Every structure is written in structure tokens, then in C-alpha cells.
Amino acid sequence: MVQSLWDNTKASELQSGLDQLVYRSNIIGSDRRVCNWGGGNTSSKTTVKDFRGRDVEVMYVKGSGSDLATMKAGNFTGLRMEDIRPLFEKPEMTDEEMVGYLTHCMIDSKHPRASIETLLHAFLPFKHVDHTHPDAIISLCCADNGKEIAKEIFGDRFVWVPYVRPGFTLSKMIAEGVLANPNAELVLMEKHGLVTWGETSDACYAQTIKIISEAESYIEARVQEDKLFGGAKYEVLPADVRRAIAAEVMPTIRGAVSDVKKMILTFDDEADVLAFVSGQNSPALSQVGAACPDHLVHTKVVPLFINWEPNADDIEGLKAKLKEGVAAYKEQYKAYFDRNKNEGDVMFEAAPRVILIPGVGMINTGKSWAMSKVSGALYHRAIAVMRGATALGEFVSLSENESYNVEYWPLELYKLTLAPAEAEFSRKVAFITGGAGGIGSETARRLVSEGAHVVLADLNLEGAQKVADEINAKYGENRAIAVKMDVTSEEMVKAAYAETALAYGGVDIIVNNAGLATSSPFDETSLKEWNLNMNVLGTGYFLVAREAFKLMKVQSIGGNMVFIGSKNSVYAGKNATAYSAAKALEAHLARCIAAEGGEFGIRVNTILPDAILQGSAIWNGSWRNERAAAYGIEPDQLEEYYRKRTTLLVNIYPKDIAEGIAFFASSKSDKTTGCMLTIDGGVPAAFTR
Secondary structure (H helix, E strand, O other): OOOOOOOHHHHHOOOOHHHHHHHHHHHHHHOOOOOOOOOOEEEEEEEEEOOOOOEEEEEEEEEOOOOOOOOOHHHEEEEEHHHHHHHHHOOOOOHHHHHHHHHHHEOOOOOOOEOOOHHHHHHOOOOEEEEEOOHHHHHHHOEOOHHHHHHHHHOOOEEEEOOOOOOHHHHHHHHHHHHHOOOOOEEEEOOOEEEEEEOOHHHHHHHHHHHHHHHHHHHHOOOOHHHHHHOEOOOOOOHHHHHHHHHHHHHHHHHHHOOOOOOEEEEEOOHHHHHHHOEOOHHHHOOOOOOOHHHHHHHOOOOEEOOOOOOOOOHHHHHHHHHHHHHHHHHHHHHHHHHHOOOOOOOOOOOOOEEEEOOOEEEEEEOOHHHHHHHHHHHHHHHHHHHHHHHHOOEOOOOHHHHHHHHOOHHHHHHHHOOOOOOOOOOOEEEEEOOOOHHHHHHHHHHHOOOOEEEEEEOOHHHHHHHHHHHHHHHOOOOEEEEEOOOOOHHHHHHHHHHHHHHHOOOOEEEEOOOOOOOEOHHHOOHHHHHHHHHHHHHHHHHHHHHHHHHHHHHOOOEEEEEEOOHHHOOOOOOEHHHHHHHHHHHHHHHHHHHHHHHHOEEEEEEEEOOOOOOOOOOOOHHHHHHHHHHOOOHHHHHHHHHHOOOOOOOOOHHHHHHHHHHHHOHHHOOOOOOEEEEOOOOHHHOOO
8 A cells, every 4th residue: 555755854854845846756756656657747836036036936847758756856847837827718729839838938948848737737726736647546547437436435525537638728627627626635637647736745745645545445445356357367387487488588579579679678577467467357458558648658558468378388389479479569550550640750669568478477678678677667557557447347548549649749759859869789788708807897888888788797796796786886777787607507608698588688799708818838738728728718609609699590680799819819829829729719610600690690700809917817817927937027027018019019908809899799890790800909920811
């Protein structure tokens, strides 16, 4: 049940009315049962000094494109009430006229564009107003008998407004309804949400929670858990089986939904999802429509529901149904677009945002991990609404055309333009071995800086996790994950790719970078030393590349491999026979894979660095002493020795190699495969010939 999160001590420390509005908004948004991600809006009317020092009545309202849970003072828009109030006398106003007019009402041109529902707040004669999307209230508003049930719960204290898309007309209808009912304490917006108000910020919030609690109590008294969604039809598979199935099928899904633009996938098997996907009535119920207009841009009108009997032995059957289902969904979406399109509309990707699999769970798609999770979070809310609505009556939604006109509404699409522009590696997943080391970590930072999601695979899990934590702190939750992997273990390599598929849906780029180095005269090279080099640098690179190749073929959207070889791949290093031979093996292995990968759009290229001492576990061990001894110098003289032997007289650093990797992984080298690139400052003995 929803609980009040208001803290009087914390609220009393806030100096301004705007600060209190920020606080109220944040606690409203922090409970997604109260307000959807990115949805809802709040306002506060107060008096401020204008640029001439005059007292001016101003309404602060949520700016477009913000999320209540995280927004700050700068995300609100201040508007002069004396300029807005005359609008109430107008008989009608288009969206374009409204947006243009409100721009002139702003007290600061640097403020964000005002919320689509600004006039809803302005026309109500209350100092503080909340518009939210509580699960319990939308359950009521999306029940076919919702208005009658509302009378049982709220008596004559509510105003019921039939569905109208947000804007001038709806705002005026709400205000007129409230003015006509002196007992009104709330507004119920059919198929949409709740409006509440108060004379103080805390009173407004308290009213919001009170009204939601009344609806929740009424609904929960009528919910029969064993009969939800028609009762269970399918068996829920065990957790480990569900995850294994998801990891197996997600690359298939990723390929199917990424024909226009690549998608990042997430998997969700929370209890409410499992109850819904396994319900008798759920296949039909899921196709009724969106549970709230705010969901549409992120979930589309309906999910893809897979008609599959849960069976861990029928993975191939599930894959076939997923391919067929995605293809059919895209055709249906194109037809929906064609039936409803307005002049100038441009169709989004037709692929589903929500995929439901009985007994397994939900798979979501999006341009990033974060946006894929948003689609999933909103469908959790849809499940909660359907749960409540079907406990009261029949679940109903917007008509197809109403849904379309929200999904492709210019004022809703404007919010999407506020997101950061996509970059070179946006929508791509990079798998980096040796991720905790100097080259691996620097490569991860470089790729993430241009939009990638990265998997840092390393035997040193603690080190890889440290790099992942650093990246996530800077770029956002789950942009990087760490996995423990020994490249010589076939089981661990397969498990790491399964974990990658479960985390992001698949892989686009692999950086074969795990390494070690040993040094000894040829006649003193032991079989153990030889095998160690061959196992890590030969077999390890083979296993990592082979499993990636399989996964990329399943996705059928191409792929990119970058091998980190060495100057020694083409140069016979003194006292380094095992290492040099293994590095030569890597370079030729890459060319062999490139020859086979071309028809699948899989490119494979190799970088040949030299003497990367910075941040290297290899160079901080015995290898440094061994190489110094081979050259007859002291270990601390190595860096200068290597610099002087280059034709450019430079040292090479991990960031230099990361730049080379980024080039080979990028669209700039789309027509290059089977290539070797030296990044060594120019060592004549290693010039390819």
C-alpha cells in the first residue's frame, strides 16, 4: 500500500516555495505506484520579484521532459499568472497556439518548455496541484464501470472527466468541473490519472496519498489472487531455468528487433510479471491497449505475447515462435501506422518494446539499457492497472486512433528530442577481455564515452568491478558490468557470453585483449611456459572469438572483433619464442576468422602495439625484469629504451591503443577486415612486409 513519505523535519529546512515543490515532486516520483517514470506534473503558485523588483504572481510547473523523482529546481518553469488567466475565457486553443502563448508567459527564457498540462494547473484556483498516475486510480479509470465505482468510493467528492488528450480543452473541462462542484476534492481523468490540490505543499501531498489510499483499500478488498488474470494457465519455470532460457533466446530476439536500429535488451522475471504472463486471460488482456497514455511512447500500444507452452526442452521451438512473433508484430505495427498516420508523421521502429513469454518472464527493448528498463518499468505499472481494473470490472483502454494520436503527438515527441544525441557506439555492446588492465579499462572508457555498453571480463573480478563502478558512476547505471572469466576455460567463456546476453541481449564488439608474457632463451623454454602462452594467447583468443562468432551469427546483424596482438606478431623477439609464436598465431587466427566472417558482416582486425608499460599487470611482473635483462639494461630504464628505439621517439600508452580499437570498431572502418594496424611509434624491425 502507498504510504506518505513526507518528512516534516526535512521539509522545514527548505527555504523557498520552489524548494518545497522540488521535495514534493521527488517523493511523489520516487514511488512508481504513484507516478510513472517521466509522467505526471506538479505545480506551486507563489509571489516573486521580477527583473524590475515588482511583486509578480508566478506558477512554477514541471518542465517538459523531466522525471519527478529526480528533477531539480532548474527543471521547473516559472510563468506569470496574470498572463495565463485570460486564457480561461477563450473557447478553444490549438496545441501550437498554447505552446507559443506559454513561451511568452515565462519569467525566464532559460527555463525549460512548460509541461503539456500547464493550463490544467493554472486554471485550478489552488496554490498547489498534483497530477499523478497512481496504479489504483488508473485501475479505476480504466475499468468499464469506473465512474460507478468512483461514486461508491468517493461519493460526491470527485469530478469525472471523460478521456480527452491533454491540452487546452481538457484543462478547461477540469477547471469547469471543479468550479461546478463545491464538494470536489479530486479529479478522475478517464483512462489517464488523478488531479489533487491543497493550500500548502504538504497538504497537497497528503491529499494525493489519502485519495490513492482510499482507492487502494477498495480494490484490494476485491482482489482474489488465485483468480487474477483468469487464474494460472502456465507453470512458472524455476528461476535458474528461466534465466538460462532468457540468455539463450535473447540474441535471437535482439537480431529480430534490430533490423532498423540496434536494440539493447533487458530481462525481467519479477513475481507480478510471472503471474501475468502465466494467466489464462493474459494473452487477450495484453492486447486491449495501453494502461495509460504516458506509457505509449515507451511501450507501444500492446506488447508481443508469445503463445508458447513453458518447456525447458523446447528452446528451439521458442526461438521459432519469437522470430515469427516479432515479424508479425512489425507488420501489424506498420499497418496500424498506415491506418492512422497524419501528414508529416515518420514511423518509429516497428519492433515491440515489450515481449511476454509464459513461464519465463518479460523481455524489453530500447535504445539503451536505461530506456529498455523504462519500458519494463512502465509495463509493471500496466500489469498493476490490469490487476486492479479486472478486480473491479473489465479493463478498457484508448481507441486505436486515440492511442496513435498520443504516440505520435508532437508535444509528446518533443520530450524525446531533449535526450542526448546518439553517438558512434550507441546501441552497441562491447565485450572486453583483460578488462581490468590498462588497455582493457582504457578501451572501456573510450567506447562508453561514445555510447557503448561494455562487459569487462577478467580473472581479476575485483579489478574489473572497480572499473565498471567508475564507469557507471560517470555514465549511468549498468553501462558496464564485470564478469569473472578465464579465457582458457570453455565453460567460463560460454557462461560469460550467457551473462552478457542476459544483461544486454547480445554483443556487437569483442576486444580480444587478455594477455600474459614470458621471456626465456629458446633452449631454456619449458613445455609448461610454451603451453601457458599457447593456452592464454592462442586457445583463449580462439574460444573468446568462436563463442562471439556463434552469437553474432544468431543475431544476424553483423559484428566486430579487434584482436590485440603485438609487435612480436610480426617480429621475432629475442628470448621470447613462446610469446612471439603465440602472438603470431593470434594475428593469423584473426585473418582466418575475417575470411569466414565476411558473409555474415563480421569484421576482424588486429592491432599490434609495443611496450605498453602504463597500467599493465604484465609489465609490473617478471616480464619487465626479463625484457630488461634481454637488452642488458636496468628495469627502470625500459620506458626510455623503448621510446628511443621508435622512429617517432614516443612512448605508447593504453589510450593510444584504445583509439585504434575505437577506429576498428567504428563505422569509419566499415569496409576494412583482416587488417593489421601497428601502434608502436614506428619500430622498423616490426614493419610489415
